Amino acid sequence: MPVYEYECGKCEKVTETLRKSSDADAPIVCEHCGSDKTRRMHSVFTAAAAAPKRGHCAPQSSGGPCGGCCNPHGSCST
Numbered sequence: 001m002p003v004y005e006y007e008c009g010k011c012e013k014v015t016e017t018l019r020k021s022s023d024a025d026a027p028i029v030c031e032h033c034g035s036d037k038t039r040r041m042h043s044v045f046t047a048a049a050a051a052p053k054r055g056h057c058a059p060q061s062s063g064g065p066c067g068g069c070c071n072p073h074g075s076c077s078t
Ligand SMILES: [Zn+2]
Pocket: 008, 009, 010, 011, 012, 013, 030, 031, 032, 033, 034, 035
């Protein structure tokens, strides 16, 4: 499930929440001041952000963009 960030129009603080993408445009209440004047910021997909690092260090891609940093466990050490 993606994480969405909502910036408060009143206190300008950010509230992060994990919710279904179908609910992303529904307004939420600011967790800092209780205002409902929030607007959605860019969404952060944690799974998508983690994938490229795992992918380029997969054993079958040795010699790829990661050079010699890939260890046998498939994780990047740099
Ligand atoms: Zn607020």
